[in-house]
Amino acid sequence: MATKTQHAVGVDIGGTGIKGALVDLETGGLLTDRIKVPTPVGAEPDDVLAAVKVVLERLEVTGSDIPLGVAFPAIVRRGRTMSAANVSDTWIGFEAEQFFEKGLGREIHFANDADVAGVAELRYGAAKDVDGLVILTTLGTGIGTALLYDGVLIPNSELGHLQRAEKKKDFEGVAAYSAMERDELTWEQWAARLQLYYAHLEFLFSPDLFVVGGGVSKHADKFLPLLDLATPIVPAVHRNNAGIIGAAALSYSSDTAPLPEAETLVARATD
Template sequence: MRREAAPLRAESPRRPALDRGRSLLGPALQLVHTGQAPTRSALTGALDVTRATAGAVTAELEALGLITVDSRPAGGGRGRPSHRLAVAEDGPVVIAAQIHADGISASLAGLGGQLVEPVHLPLPTATDPVRLLRAVAETGAALARDARRRCLGIGLALPNPVTEPDGTALAALHFGWPSGTPVADLFAAEVRRADHGPRARTELPSAVANDANLAALAEHRHGAGRDSRHLLLVTSGHRGVGGALVIDGRLHTGSAGLALEVGHVTVDPQGRLCPCGNRGCLNSETDPDALFAAAGLRPDPALPLLGQARELAAADTPQARAAVEHVVDRLGLGLAGLVNILNPDRIVLSGLHLDLLAAAPERLAAVVADRCLWGRSGRVPIVPAQVRHAGLVGAAELAWQPYLADPQAVTAA
């Protein structure tokens, strides 16, 4: 993944406002994109510039079709009323796509973390890397062809580790892909093959990343992780467990993009067998399959697994409550270990873990606090995720990143 925009720098008083503002276009767009600058006054303060420079920056972003500047002043407050800023509702879009263990999702996404209603499709019969990635690329291309807005790129969230910067997939346990599959290159080739229609950028940039990393990015920019400096996200989707850490606005991905494989933290050495070959991993002890196993039940193979697990977690029966308590205890052990190592200031739970938190919030918090090195006085807030389809929203962030860094790149052919 590309790095975030460089830290904001004070303007030079010796250059015209527009020239000074060009280096601030990216930071300014990101502030509007994440809702941190709803007015020109707020943008002026966040960038630490004059009104003239802020006006030049917003005018340039508006001319690029990325934001709107409403001259009607925002109400309230002291001093001169300020213009409203918002992302352009008719501005360009990117394609966001996600591969799940049992399906494909895709959507168009404008700035501001807003998705057009996603489409969800079953996996193709053949799930080898080329044919599965081709199905994703073609699904996204169909959305771009039908859109009336210009398409600038595509981002893909994958349910397995992805190395940086080469973009190879490791331990693709769901599909049996060879370790080291060059997924970024294969996906780029399929995107080039697809017909995105006349309104799309000619050379459509593509990028891939781990779904948990992208969900954490989405929550930090648009959801429950806002204002957190050390955000830990832990999630369980259709199968398995993922995690990610955002530090001061940037994903911590390690030396090769493989950090925070939290699913393989051991929470029960005698527990269920994990696809990685070990026993009792968080991955195999706190996902939907684990909840059904704890309840002594089997899910209906004809129905989505995650939806059934959520219904079970919310069920008010002794059998369901006992299963929830069993899985919550395992989840709490894993979270406590992560807290001791990472010292986050907030934990966001999503997927099935969000439902487990709702079903037993006090029990989960107590297990974490009891096992945490700092005890109850060091309790870390554990909060539910807020972003719907966070993996897709994060994939959109991935696709938007080149333009958040350099908004003028939207003018490329």
């Protein structure tokens, strides 16, 4: 087992599942099996906290001697959740970081789930050593996004909620993986919706690279080749584990000295 200075715990709270693991901060690999429990129906704070406790108990890391990072599907400003995508509206304006710290009896680092996935890919994955603008998207219950410019995270981008001209639903409502399942789309039909979304992002931001994460990225060969973009688009290296890995990396950086070359990234991510 790695020493304290080499590992941390990451917990990723999603719209349908809560998962966690112990992470090797040198490599970004998981040191334990990934533990996953369902996100409670309604996703109220007390119920989500109870589910996180179950994950930590199964990982046998309930003590406070190991840094802990928690990723959450909302805009996060200084520990407060400012939105509520696919969770209870109770989270809007909620002091989430303080709530979890009190409930768990330990300090934590709390951040947006797509942002921490971006950190994982920046440090250990597809965005490592890429110059310019990288846009990571997580395709799952919703669409999360992370903006990475020359190795620096610009937090809380929320580009899944870009509105479509003269349409009632935003892009997340029609192009998330949950929309594919809900509408029983083929890969080709879903790719047509993704084409509109990524082409719009491409027009607005002129990125140097798209990275696609979320659980569906393991099937990237079924839909990414169907997209016609000028920007390279690749699957995330860490796929559905990116949230766990990034949360762990940021928790260690906040709990102790920053990880190498992470000072600016951590400062931006925690503002």
